[in-house]
Structure formats: C-alpha cells, structure tokens
Amino acid sequence: MSRDDTDPMAVLGLAPAEQAVYEFLVDRPSATPEELAGVRRGAERIDYVLAALERRGLVSVVPDGPLRYAAVAPSVAFQSLLLDQEGQLNAARRHLSVLDAAYQDRPQERGAAVVELVTGEAAVRSRLAQIHRVARREVCRLDKPPYPDGEDAATGAADLLRRGLTCRTIYDRSSLDHPGSLTVMEDLIRAGQQARVLTQVPVRLSLVDDRLAVVPVPGRPAGQGDAVIIVRPSALLDALIKLFDGLWQRALKLPSPTNPQPLEHRSFAATGQQRLVTLLLSGLTDEAIARQLGLSHRTVQRRIAALMADLGAHTRFQAGAQAALRGFRGTR
Structure with a gap:
C-alpha cells in the first residue's frame, strides 16, 4: 500500500515504517523482529518501530517461545486513536469558531469586509x-x-x-x-x-x-x-x-432526462422528442439543435415539422408553448 495524500491511515499519524509493519502483521498470525525488519520502510531500526507500535497498542508480544509480535485487531487497536483524533478535531473546530468570531468583530477599513x-x-x-x-x-x-x-x-x-x-x-x-x-x-x-x-x-x-x-x-x-x-x-x-x-x-x-414529464400525445414521447422539445423551448436555432443532437439540419427540420403537426401547432413558438402546457415547462 502506497502512502500519499489519499492514504486514509495517514491522518492517524503512523510513520510509514509503522504502517508497513502493522499491515504486514495483519495478514499473518505473528512474526519475529527479524522477519519484520525487511518490511519496514526507511532506515528506522525495527526495535524502535515495534516499540512505537506497542505504545500505540497496535501490536502485542506473543507469550511463550521465541520473541514474536502479533497485530491487535484493527477494530480495537484504532478505536482509541480515532477517538483521540476526533477529540483533537473538535477542539480545533471550537478554537476556529473563536478565531472566526474575532475575525468578524475586528475593526475594518471602509469596504474591506464587503x-x-x-x-x-x-x-x-x-x-x-x-x-x-x-x-x-x-x-x-x-x-x-x-x-x-x-x-x-x-x-x-x-x-x-x-x-x-x-x-x-x-x-x-x-x-x-x-x-x-x-x-x-x-x-x-x-x-x-x-x-x-x-x-x-x-x-x-x-x-x-x-x-x-x-x-x-x-x-x-x-x-x-x-x-x-x-x-x-x-x-x-x-x-x-x-x-x-x-x-x-x-x-x-430543463426536464430530467431520466424522468420525462407525461404527455397527452404518446407518439410524441415514443419517438424520442423530449430532447428536441427541451432545445426548442430553450430558443435555439435549427442549426444549434442539429449540433446538439448530432443530426443534419434537414433531419432536425423534419422532426420539428413532425412535432408541430403532432401538436397541431402552426409555428415553432406554438409548438414550444403546446409542449410546455403538456408537461415540459415544470414547476417554477
């Protein structure tokens, strides 16, 4: 696991070597210091890394036998760290509220606050x-x-x-x-x-x-x-x-493309005219509508003519008005 600005563990303050060793132990029952020495990142001595993890309550020594370390369950080990972090964040928020109040109340030069x-x-x-x-x-x-x-x-x-x-x-x-x-x-x-x-x-x-x-x-x-x-x-x-x-x-x-408004003329909706109506209502020219729909100018003109006939409209304005009355205008 790489450690960068998107690493969710970085906020807990673990050093890269500590995180690498802990994550290695999570995948196995236990390991010796010698086995863990090859896992750490950087030049830190493994005994220092393990001592730091012990202080944080993230690892424990396996009783009996040669010296071995095991990871403490993450749900237990990190709970106290998360609570500490939340406490620090809450304290920081309270302090920022005080600072913000002081900032708002400070003397201002004319116009500086606007x-x-x-x-x-x-x-x-x-x-x-x-x-x-x-x-x-x-x-x-x-x-x-x-x-x-x-x-x-x-x-x-x-x-x-x-x-x-x-x-x-x-x-x-x-x-x-x-x-x-x-x-x-x-x-x-x-x-x-x-x-x-x-x-x-x-x-x-x-x-x-x-x-x-x-x-x-x-x-x-x-x-x-x-x-x-x-x-x-x-x-x-x-x-x-x-x-x-x-x-x-x-x-x-603009109507939702996933929830078209109901129309009285079912053929009107069935022929995929919703986007055409949206563009007509927006006042675009035939050329601009053609660019948006990826169609030829002539095809757009034919579809507008069919729309006007379907709605009984004599002009583009009437077609837009009729379509709006039948559900495309929406709530203002």
Whole structure:
C-alpha cells in the first residue's frame, strides 16, 4: 500500500515504517523482529518501530517461545486513536469558531469586509476550490460562456452533487450552442442538479450558502490573468441573491432526462422528442439543435415539422408553448 495524500491511515499519524509493519502483521498470525525488519520502510531500526507500535497498542508480544509480535485487531487497536483524533478535531473546530468570531468583530477599513479581489489563475483556482470545499448547504450559479481554459459548464458541479449539496444552475442559452453541452447538462441533472435556461444570463455568478458570492471580473487586459471578486455578507450580496432568485423564477426548467414529464400525445414521447422539445423551448436555432443532437439540419427540420403537426401547432413558438402546457415547462 502506497502512502500519499489519499492514504486514509495517514491522518492517524503512523510513520510509514509503522504502517508497513502493522499491515504486514495483519495478514499473518505473528512474526519475529527479524522477519519484520525487511518490511519496514526507511532506515528506522525495527526495535524502535515495534516499540512505537506497542505504545500505540497496535501490536502485542506473543507469550511463550521465541520473541514474536502479533497485530491487535484493527477494530480495537484504532478505536482509541480515532477517538483521540476526533477529540483533537473538535477542539480545533471550537478554537476556529473563536478565531472566526474575532475575525468578524475586528475593526475594518471602509469596504474591506464587503469585497475581496483575487487575481492570477493559480490564486483564483485555489480560492474557488477552498470556497467550494466549505460549502455546506447550497451552491447557486449563473453560467455562461466563455469559460476559462480547462473549464466547462460541469466544472466543480459534479463534486458538489456527490457531497449531497443542493445545486441550482441557470444556463445562458448560448451554453447550448456548444456541441455536447446538452449531454453534460443532462448528466448533471441525473446526478441531482436543478437546471434552468434563460435567453440571456447577465453575468457569471456563484452563490455559496447565501453567505458568499463569486463574480468573475470581465475584460481583463491580456497578460494579467484571471480575476474574481468575492462578496461577503452585505447589501451587495443581498442584491446578488435577489438577482439570482428573480432570474430563477423567469428561467425555463430543463426536464430530467431520466424522468420525462407525461404527455397527452404518446407518439410524441415514443419517438424520442423530449430532447428536441427541451432545445426548442430553450430558443435555439435549427442549426444549434442539429449540433446538439448530432443530426443534419434537414433531419432536425423534419422532426420539428413532425412535432408541430403532432401538436397541431402552426409555428415553432406554438409548438414550444403546446409542449410546455403538456408537461415540459415544470414547476417554477
């Protein structure tokens, strides 16, 4: 077993040699110091390693016969270590609460408590990752292109959903112009994201637990890198929250691809038109719809014509409205 940042045992404070020897003993009834000497990592003397493991209660000497060591059952051996670790973490949390209260109560220069400017690609990525790690309840996003290099509409969202957070995202209609973007959105919706689309999203924005907002700074001169503004509790943050809530009410809900809304026209659902309706309701052109569905422009036109005939609609607008009334609009 390699020891790195993902090693779950590293948090318990075991030295690499101690962990290697203990894991070796777990697989067998017992072993002599000589047998264990070849297992340890590093230059530590095996008697020092075994003495440390004994002090921690992880190994014991086998009674009678030549000197041999056996592993103590992990469920017993690590219980006290875990309790000690939990106690230290709880103490650290209490101390951090005191520090945070002092931080909030400290004298502030005018405007210092409201906004913070973070510049530079590395600094921005690090700060955004930190903010998302401390999110506990909900992350709301206004999403629109262009995206920074290496990012897309899904950046960061999947991890938040895996952690069980509520994620609400309003996508700019232009997000759907990019081939494959609908598939990305559908994957996130399947994972639990609540998604809506709006003809024009005014700005990219992330709201974290209604206590922080992150707004990218547009139009940075070439060579100056990325920049974001972090907004803390204030009238400005309240205004950004109201902006999101207002846009959320206006935006069109994207239906779940795994739970299509019921339709009166069964042939309409049976012919796989749900994605077409979603894109029509989003206001995309035939060309953009063709890119998303991987179809030719002419095929898309034929399917739209069939949809309009199925719904008794005379225009694309009527088709979208009819489809919305029959279940695709969703709850606002």
